[in-house]
């Protein structure tokens with residue numbers, strides 16, 4: 001696959017945690033629209049949707065980590081903080097994008113390297129988390145998450161056309177949960193009923209094994225604003241999420 005070279009990799013995001021993006025673009029091609037694509041287009045990193053969906057691997061990612069991880073570790077040692085020792089993959093791409101084995105292999109090598117420096121990773125995907133992540137090359141302290149807002153495959157094909165089918169996402173996450181790993185589900189951007197009619201209980205039941213759930217609404221699109229009482233709808237869904245999590249002993253945040 002095509003590669004690019006970067007000058008640096010790890011950065012502290014505006015959300016307050018460390019993260020890295022070792023790929024430019026994302027083949028999943030979500031149409032909410034994808035905020036990362038909007039930003040890439042704005043800053044000239046992707047001319048259009050087709051270019052965004054042809055990912056380019058950061059070819060020197062591992063070399064950059066060899067330089068950056070010792071510095072980050074030294075910095076974290078001076079101000080011990082769990083967040084500072086966990087690096088998120090990824091904010092502007094997907095580390096396990098479907099159909100791109102080079103991306104998946106690089107993601108595994110990156111996680112292995114971060115773990116070898118005594119740091120942990122937080123991995124979020126709409127792809128399939130590989131079983132290897134439960135293996136001996138990894139710390140066993142990583143956090144694994146899937147982004148999922150429906151269990152309706154027709155919805156997935158329309159809005160996340162190249163991402164993994166929901167059932168495969170969930171079963172890969174379940175495997176890692178069953179191997180005693182920390183798992184979570186990121187339910188955002190949750191669609192209003194004028195986008196898809198669904199009962200959130202089905203989705204919650206499908207991921208009821210996770211340690212943590214995040215629920216958030218659908219922004220960056222005028223579609224949800226057309227739904228009568230958008231605010232009331234999201235308040236009601238958040239209340240259901242909180243009740244479900246309380247009942248099942250799951251930590252949660254709702255937005």
Ligand code: SF4
Nearest residue numbers: 026028029030034093
């Ligand atoms: S998986 Fe994430 S980064 Fe990739 S297109 Fe979808 S929203 Fe954007």
